[in-house]
Amino acid sequence: MSNLISLNQIKRHYDVGGELVKALDGIDVSIKPNEYISIMGPSGSGKSTLMNIIGCLDTPTDGTYQFEGELVHEMDDDQLASIRNRKIGFVFQTFNLLPRSTALRNVEVPLIYSNTPKAERLEIARSSLISVGLGDRLDHKPNELSGGQRQRVAIARALVNTPSIILADEPTGNLDSKSGIEIMKILYDLYTKGNTIILVTHEKEIAKHANRIITIFDGKIKEDRANENMIKAL
Amino acid sequence: MTFDAIRANKLRSTLTLLGISVGIFSVISVMTAIKTLESSIESGLNVFGTNTFLITKDPAIQFGRNEKYRNRKNINLDQYFQLKERAKLPILVSGGDETQNVRVVTYKDKKTKQAPRVSGGDYGTLRTVNTYIADGRNLTEEDVHLSRSVCIIGADVVDVLFPFEDPLGKVIQLNGINFTVVGVTERQGQSFGQSQDNYVFMPVTTFLQRFRGKSYSLGITVESESSELYSETLDEVIGALRAIRKVPPGEENDFEITTNDELMETFGSFTGSIKIFAFSISVIALIVAGIGIMNIMLVSVTERIKEIGIRKAIGATRRHILFQFLTESVFLCQIGGIIGVIFGIAAGNVISLVAKVPAVIPIDWAIYGVISCSIIGIGFGSYPAWRAANLDPVESMRFE
Ligand SMILES: Nc1ncnc2c1ncn2[C@@H]1O[C@H](COP(=O)(O)OP(=O)(O)OP(=O)(O)O)[C@@H](O)[C@H]1O
Ligand SMILES: [Mg+2]
Numbered sequence: 001m002s003n004l005i006s007l008n009q010i011k012r013h014y015d016v017g018g019e020l021v022k023a024l025d026g027i028d029v030s031i032k033p034n035e036y037i038s039i040m041g042p043s044g045s046g047k048s049t050l051m052n053i054i055g056c057l058d059t060p061t062d063g064t065y066q067f068e069g070e071l072v073h074e075m076d077d078d079q080l081a082s083i084r085n086r087k088i089g090f091v092f093q094t095f096n097l098l099p100r101s102t103a104l105r106n107v108e109v110p111l112i113y114s115n116t117p118k119a120e121r122l123e124i125a126r127s128s129l130i131s132v133g134l135g136d137r138l139d140h141k142p143n144e145l146s147g148g149q150r151q152r153v154a155i156a157r158a159l160v161n162t163p164s165i166i167l168a169d170e171p172t173g174n175l176d177s178k179s180g181i182e183i184m185k186i187l188y189d190l191y192t193k194g195n196t197i198i199l200v201t202h203e204k205e206i207a208k209h210a211n212r213i214i215t216i217f218d219g220k221i222k223e224d225r226a227n228e229n230m231i232k233a234l
Numbered sequence: 235m236t237f238d239a240i241r242a243n244k245l246r247s248t249l250t251l252l253g254i255s256v257g258i259f260s261v262i263s264v265m266t267a268i269k270t271l272e273s274s275i276e277s278g279l280n281v282f283g284t285n286t287f288l289i290t291k292d293p294a295i296q297f298g299r300n301e302k303y304r305n306r307k308n309i310n311l312d313q314y315f316q317l318k319e320r321a322k323l324p325i326l327v328s329g330g331d332e333t334q335n336v337r338v339v340t341y342k343d344k345k346t347k348q349a350p351r352v353s354g355g356d357y358g359t360l361r362t363v364n365t366y367i368a369d370g371r372n373l374t375e376e377d378v379h380l381s382r383s384v385c386i387i388g389a390d391v392v393d394v395l396f397p398f399e400d401p402l403g404k405v406i407q408l409n410g411i412n413f414t415v416v417g418v419t420e421r422q423g424q425s426f427g428q429s430q431d432n433y434v435f436m437p438v439t440t441f442l443q444r445f446r447g448k449s450y451s452l453g454i455t456v457e458s459e460s461s462e463l464y465s466e467t468l469d470e471v472i473g474a475l476r477a478i479r480k481v482p483p484g485e486e487n488d489f490e491i492t493t494n495d496e497l498m499e500t501f502g503s504f505t506g507s508i509k510i511f512a513f514s515i516s517v518i519a520l521i522v523a524g525i526g527i528m529n530i531m532l533v534s535v536t537e538r539i540k541e542i543g544i545r546k547a548i549g550a551t552r553r554h555i556l557f558q559f560l561t562e563s564v565f566l567c568q569i570g571g572i573i574g575v576i577f578g579i580a581a582g583n584v585i586s587l588v589a590k591v592p593a594v595i596p597i598d599w600a601i602y603g604v605i606s607c608s609i610i611g612i613g614f615g616s617y618p619a620w621r622a623a624n625l626d627p628v629e630s631m632r633f634e
Contacts, residue, residue, distance in 0.1 A: 057547055058628045078551050085549020096544045096631060113549040157548065 002069065004165070004196055005031040005054060010063035012049050012219075023049040024060070025219035033164065036187075036197045036230070038210035046219040047200045051169045054198065055088050056080045085113050089158025093170035095150045097142040097157075103129060104138040107157045114161050128156040132186060148179025155186055165196045172206060181233065184209055188233040209233055250530045251570035253523035254610070258574025258603045259581070261516030265599040266582020268505050268512075285464055286326075286362060288492045289454040289475065306488045308451035311442060313478050317454065320474040323467040326457040328358030330438055333445045339434060341395040341406045350391055351433040352408060354441025360386075360419065362455040370402045370417035373437055381439040386417040388431035408434060411444055520606065523570070524614040531563050531618035542622050543630025556623040563615025564608050571607030575600045 012024040023046045031037060039047050052058035053065065056072060065072040067083060075083075084090070097106050107125040116124065129138060132152040142150055151171055158166060168187065172180035188209060191197050201207050211230045215223040292303045314329035321327060332353040339346045353359075357373050360366065367386070377384055385406070392401055401415045413436060422430035442450060458467035472487065481488055535542070542555055550558075579600065583593040 052628050055547070078553075081546070081549050081551040081554075084547060090547050092631075096540075096547070098541055098544060109545065110548045113545075113551070113554055161549070 002032075003030045003066070004033045004068060005029070006066040007054070008064045008066075010050075010053060010060045010065060012046070012053065012058065013061045022219045024053070026063070027216075027219075027221060029214065029221070029224070031196065031198070033196055034191070034194050035212055036191045036210040037199065038207035038213045038227075039198065039200045039216065040202060040204075040207050040213060041216040041222075042202065045216050047202075047216060048169055049219075050216070051167050051198070051200055055090055055167050056083050057090075081113070085110055086161045087163050087165060089155075089161070089163040089166045091151070091154050091158050091166065091168040091171045093173040095142070095147075095154045095174075097150060097153055099142050102139045102141055103134060103145065103153045103156075106142070106153055107160050110157060110161050124160055125156075128160045129153070131159075132156045133182075146179070147175050148182060151175060151179070151183055152186070155183070159190070163195075165198065166190055167198050169200045170202070171199070172201070172203075180206070184233040205231075246530055246533070247566055250527055250566050251573060253526040254520070254567050254570025254607055255574035255577065257516050257519030257523045258571045258607065259578045260519055261512055262575050262578025262596070262599055262603055263581040264508065264512035264515075265596050266579050266594065267585045268508060269594045269596050270582060270586040272501075272505065285459075285461055286455055286457045286494070287468060289456065289471070290490050290492065291451040293490045293492070307479060308449065309454065309489065310450070311439065311452065313475070314438075314452050314454055316478045317471070317474055320478070321456070321467075321471050323458065323463060323470045324456045325459050326358040326361060327454060327471075328356050328362055328456075329452040329454045330355035330359050331441060331446065331450055331452050333441075335445060336408045336434075339391060339395065339406055339408050341404060344395045346391060346394050346432075348390075348432055350388070352441070352445065353433065353435050354438035354445075355435060356438055358455070358457075359435065362457070365419045365422060367417050368420040370415070372417060373435075378437040378439050381443055382437060383411070383413050383440060384416045385413040385434050385436040386419060387415055387435070388419055388433045389421040390429050390432040391434060392418055406434075408444075520610055524610045527563055527567060527610065528614040528618060531559060531615050532621070534562070535559065535618050535622045538622075539625060539630045539633040542625050543627045543633065546625070546627035547631060552623040555625075556619045559619035559622050560612060560615050563619070564611030567607040567611035567615075568604060571604045575603045578603075 007027050007029045010024055010027040011022070014021040014023060025046075027050060039050065041047050049058065053060055056067070056075075059073065067087075072080070098109065101109075104122070104125050107128055108121050111121040111124060126135075126138060129135060132155055134149060134152055134156065137145060137149060137153075140149075142153070145153065151174075155171075166187065171183050171187070175183065184206065187197055187199065197210070199206070199210060207213050208227060208229065208231045211227050213223070213225055213227050214221060289309070291306050291309055309329075311329070314327075318327045318329075330353055332351060334349065334351070336352045337349050339350055355373070356378050357375065360372060368389075370386070373384070373386065376382070387395075387401060387406075395401070395406060396404070401418055404415050405412050406415060407413075413434070419431070419435075424430065438452070456467065456471050458464045468491065472491065475489060476487065479488060542550075545555065545558075579595055582596075586593045
């Protein structure tokens with residue numbers, strides 16, 4: 001199978017007051033469709049930076065990134081926005097919902113950017129929220145929801161344009177274990193439906209939900225192995 | 235999403251609106267006021283009918299004093315009669331004068347409350363002010379030649395002095411002098427908030443004897459037969475009057491001719507400068523408001539950096555963000571503009587209430603107002619929107 005994502009010697013350096021911070025320092029990773037990958041590593045090792053680059057939110061200082069065989073650095077703003085909008089669903093540790101908009105509205109926004117007609121939009125957004133078990137919280141604002149509920153809204157938002165890749169950066173980091181399990185169930189469900197899942201976590205137990213575990217340290221890949229004992233969150 | 239943001243920032247949005255409203259308000263209120271005045275002055279000026287012109291010693295509208303006019307000879311009765319003799323083209327040459335010195339008109343125990351306009355004229359005068367006899371008769375040549383103590387009264391005077399009687403043939407007193415009422419004119423109503431029916435009108439000869447000393451100057455109204463003959467008539471009358479007043483050839487007229495068109499022009503140039511003034515004021519006000527908009531939009535962008543980052547992460551292009559912020563600023567400006575237009579028209583029309591003339595709505599200025607608000611919204615909203623559109627998504631999402 002051809003690679004969905006292919007990173008070649010990716011570097012991301014920051015210049016912080018004259019001092020060079022090598023957040024990523026030569027990453028080589030290839031990801032095929034329908035893999036479930038955990039990225040592990042200590043704080044500051046470069047996990048989020050890597051996710052942002054894979055998600056076409058950030059541009060590497062050096063190296064090449066091919067998304068579905070196409071070079072990302074040759075794409076313009078509209079193409080990148082379109083990938084973020086249709087191909088990738090991002091789930092963040094801090095939820096990153098629009099605070100002043102209702103759950104339904106939050107889930108509707110990606111559909112606005114993909115020019116989906118209004119009536120269809122509301123229908124899709126509603127069923128997406130129902131699929132994560134929030135059918136009774138459509139008109140609640142983020143601050144009227146629990147952490148687990150907020151993260152489920154964020155997942156509903158990530159899924160609304162039926163992307164093939166889900167990027168989840170510590171999706172359970174801010175949640176209690178019960179809510180965390182629910183999120184992991186949703187991710188596993190998506191994996192069984194054929195989606196590619198990339199999950200950042202620093203918890204070993206969470207990482208074991210994936211069938212491939214990549215460990216990074218100081219911006220470099222320390223280990224990249226298959227996980228034989230994948231936990232099936234049912 | 236524009237509305238979400240505006241609703242969430244009510245106070246800030248309101249303050250921004252206010253700036254725009256004030257700018258638009260100033261221009262719309264002045265324009266409405268001028269329109270109101272124009273329409274009433276136009277109807278006021280039309281008292282002097284078409285194809286007529288007025289000869290006076292001094293200009294009808296005069297700014298400041300001018301020695302040139304002070305040294306001019308008066309237009310006296312003799313000159314008027316001579317002009318009437320000599321000018322063959324006009325269908326009407328009518329001389330008259332007016333006084334404000336009569337405080338009350340009495341009949342038996344009744345008195346007028348408001349001092350009426352008292353004027354002298356001849357049979358043609360009514361025609362020059364577009365009025366007709368309702369009852370009785372007009373003045374005649376004989377009345378003028380014999381200086382008869384007769385008069386014609388307006389409807390207001392009838393109302394006060396003759397509520398239950400027929401005024402014709404009755405004797406009324408002006409400053410203690412007796413006059414016999416021979417005619418009553420049709421009611422004309424109000425113009426400029428003043429009744430047009432409060433007057434007493436008598437033969438010019440009688441008027442001059444009773445109410446004027448040696449020094450007076452008549453106003454002579456001339457009517458030509460048709461608009462085709464208008465300029466010819468004008469030339470003939472000017473020539474005749476120059477001869478009568480012995481103006482040497484080559485020197486300019488020592489009297490003024492006022493036509494309806496000229497009055498409109500003089501008024502037009504006067505309102506023109508007010509318009510320019512109001513326009514400059516509101517341009518300045520709108521620029522200030524525009525800077526306010528820009529400032530507030532920049533604050534709004536800064537406050538929503540995280541939101542912008544999130545939006546970009548879920549697929550917003552630069553254009554989407556640009557459009558979002560431009561719509562917001564244009565929308566704010568237009569609301570402000572519409573408020574300004576509404577209050578401006580209301581304020582401008584207060585003048586029409588005071589002046590008792592019909593209210594006007596300057597549709598054209600209202601439209602310009604709203605359009606210029608949109609332009610301000612786009613113009614001053616562009617930079618903040620551009621800043622928002624070019625924010626880096628990762629940096630923005632980190633922003634707290
Ligand atoms: N905008 C930035 N400017 C400077 N340095 C940065 C910036 N973003 C990240 N870094 C640095 O890059 C390194 C990797 O950061 P990153 O956020 O990817 O870590 P992480 O592995 O996600 O850590 P955590 O588990 O705490 O989330 C860190 O040392 C961080 O200080
Ligand atoms: Mg991180």
